[in-house]
């Protein structure tokens with residue numbers, strides 16, 4: 380197992396270095412970009428290795444995997460980020476485990492998330508997921524639904540709506556992905572003026588292993604990186 384621990388530590392160091400350089404190119408520092416280490420491909424041992432390597436923001440895309448890992452690692456100093464589609468009937472069990480919900484993709488889900496957060500008296504950071512590529516198989520608000528969603532935010536007492544999240548279209552090159560990232564940033568900039576008081580939209584969650592450099596250059600404040608952290612490891 381020590382081989383895995385060292386390999387993951389090296390991968391984390393490499394990704395952090397790449398994040399730092401991209402942040403500098405965008406006129407920011409490494410502290411302005413949060414690395415969310417996505418654990419969906421791996422088990423508990425590899426997740427523990429990430430924590431040992433200093434990753435304190437972990438992301439899961441499937442509720443059952445979130446429950447398993449977050450419940451077993453509940454004594455560890457980590458923040459969990461739900462990054463994949465969350466069905467409403469899974470909100471009650473998932474929301475108490477997370478600090479962040481990146482995949483706020485419908486008003487009905489956000490209502491359920493708010494109820495779940497209220498029940499455990501927590502304030503959850505939430506991003507509105509946007510289907511920027513217009514892919515019919517993807518979740519998320521269409522660009523023209525965002526203003527309406529923002530108007531509803533004052534009703535959610537236990538959610539802090541703090542930005543937007545998107546995935547680039549399937550099979551896009553990093554430069555094609557960059558266009559989706561620019562579009563998300565521009566949408567955020569337009570919406571800022573219409574946002575209710577107290578809603579800052581300071582965060583942009585965009586970029587994965589293949590395109591996090593482009594995402595940071597275009598303003599990402601959270602990158603969700605999975606496979607690049609597990610290179611050289613048989614998962």
Ligand SMILES: *Cc1c(COP(=O)(O)O)cnc(C)c1O
Pocket residue numbers: 417419440462463546586587588589603604605606607
């Ligand atoms: C799996 C996943 C990621 C990470 O993908 P990699 O390409 O492995 O880095 C990021 N975001 C979401 C929503 C995911 O499901």
